[in-house]
Amino acid sequence: MLGLDRKDFILLLVVFALVVLAPFLLNPFPTNSAMAQFNAGYPDLMQRFVIFGIFAIGFNLLFGLTGYLSFGHAAFLGVGSYSAVWMFKLLSMSVVPAIIASVIASGIFALLIGYISLRRTGIYFSILTLAFAQMSFNLAYSVLTPITNGETGLQITLADPRILGVTATESGSIPVTNLLGAEMRSTYIMDVGTWAFQFNVGYYVCAAIMLLAFYVSVRIFRSPFGLMLRAIKANKTRLNYTGLNIRPYTLAVFVISGMYAGLAGGLMASMDPLAGAERMQWTASGEVVLMTILGGAGTLIGPVLGAGVIKYFENIFSKINSSVLESWFAFMPENMQHAAVYVSEHFVGPGWHLTLGLLFMLVVTFLPGGLVEGGQRLSRLFRRKPQKDAARDSTQSNPAE
């Protein structure tokens, strides 16, 4: 269906279900319980999950298929954000022109950088992209401050023209980003018992775009073009000797990948109209590499999982402070409590990087294929038993029917 084979279609359906039901799935604990700390079902984080999912899907198209490791993808994310915010400043608060502009701008930018960087392969390509991204970051940070507003970040103000929209609302505040009048920030809160599930317009807009981006990526993976990209990854030299010029293919996928990053940047700005230079920093480029490898490079769902895990750590673990820890270990005698708090303190709060680093190390060492490989191993482990069970079930349940 939709031009996909059965396996891919089921995968798409699974992703669809996960994304649509995310407000429930990510909020498993009642609001007032101690475990509510681990709930991730609030609009901002859910938006980040899908937006960085898009970013990682796009990165995976380049890295997973061709093996070209770009260390400068954050530059495209930044360009997308800046273009989107400028659209909000100049045109209107509708997200449609902003997203279109961010994709086009980052596509053009990727074409420029790709044209130069793709003359080299391997480590030289990585260094070139890193250099370009760092240049873009420095330009945004301190040279192009009239366009980017430097470290403070580009924000919308009450003085912006917004020629197709309004400069200020009737009550004198800055208008909010919207899609055909539906405000991105509006959230419907469903109280079920002690649970509070949040359904946010912005999240579902991002989610719809992410599903589309995921679908397009599946199609690219399964297309002749995708096959050609895999051939490049397998052996460039042999491909060259068969008389094929690989550069149009690599440049095309580089630009597509850059446009995905730009789309993610545009969506980030649409959810929260601000663009900061730190979005372009090399750490941000490194983050998407981590996401892809953690989830499983070259797999369809891996990058999305990786993005989810890293964002979860960044937003949930970083907020566990020592007073929270004290309440967790309150059942222990005082000395042991202090010791436990002292030790675990280094792994949460500002130390969340450490926990993530350990997890990354474990995954890369024991599951080189990322979380997806972990999932496959688990399912292989359980598959044999269910088969036996199924056989027994059928023998037992048939008579009952």
Add this chain to the structure above:
Amino acid sequence: MSNRLTRRGVLRTGAVAGAGLAVPTIFTGSSARAYTNEPTGSSVTLGFNVPQTGPYADEGADELRAFELAVEHLNGGGDGGMMQTFSEKNLKGNGILGKEVKFVTGDTQTKSDAARASAKSMIEKDGAVMISGGSSSGVAVAVQGLCQEAGVIFMAGLTHSNDTTGKDKKANGFRHFFNAYMSAAALAPVLEKMYGADRKAYHLTADYTWGWTQQESIQAATEALGWETVNNVLTPLAQTDFSSYIAPVLNSGADVLVLNHYGGNMVNSLTNAVQFGLRDKQVNGKNFEIVVPLYSELMARGAGENIKGIPGSQNWDWKLENQMGDRYTGTNAFVQSFGEKYGFPPSQAAHTCYAQTLLYADAVERAGSFDPCAVAEALEDFEFDGLGNGPTLYRAADHQCFKDVVVVRGKENPENEFDLVEIVEVTPREQVEYAADHPMFAGGNLGACNSGA
């Protein structure tokens, strides 16, 4: 798969799905909230968003200590601190409006993006009704904008840029801390007294909103004295080694170096400058001098020996009441309860955060509601005393506090590691006041208060 599709299965699935759809209509309570995060239970949540990593991490840690102390006092713990000296007596130690105060913390990483993400999760997930903190003006401006959009109150912590209550001011944002213009106005006469009216200044400036307005203010104030500005070089906030910026100073013909740096930045740039022997130099027949317009005890501690004799300005100092008298009542009460809890005197960052928390709590009590618009109204043109700075006004036109400014200098012979700064003089409030439409603050608009309803 299709052979599993039986009539019974379809019926069963249908019944389950129907029941599932019906559940929400049974349990769904009314979600109508009068304003963002209206506290309905027995407690109210405040969000403290401070830098725990990056160049301002020391300030952030001290701010967090002050917030915890303020919450303890509001809930009736400890000795009550400045609640005893505060000119308003609405706070009884029973929380705010009888609701127990709870708080959540977050790390801004001194990055606008991360700070906004952290503040958003406080508002959306933890139900914070007020956000406070911040130790970088770039972050403060970004978070203030977010709070305006979300409909919660932002009580700015340490933010010194003119823009926070100037070009980027917001109706939901309030600042107790002083600003770059006030620093310059207070510092200029002292600089003239110390170094004369014929000086050539070289500026190193942190490249973001605070650095820009700080440099602009100091340049304007010193040029009014007759000083000449030789050069202004912008340095990235993430910079840790300033050697390459210091070397050109030596050949520029300048005889004063103004370091528009703060926190870890300032500690590093000052150390580099001293290592290059700038302070032992004679230029134009005068001793070479270094000025650090925005000062703090924490920075002085970081810079150690190098800070001796270097002048700057502060919002508040823990020795204020002892040295300058009863006008600054509240100082000792705060220093005592902070010192008892943590074992050392508080920094000005801690002081402003503590004061902001009390001011917010008091405004809620006076307004009788947590509604941001009611709280904002209670804070506007509010005159108070007893929070350590003397009589203070929260001006309605730009939500900026006006109070005396402390001019300080690195102490030559400190008695202990907390006594690194000596007070040179206190500049009275009248001398640092300005019109709300002053050119350095123009271009902004408070807009309308947003309660998120």
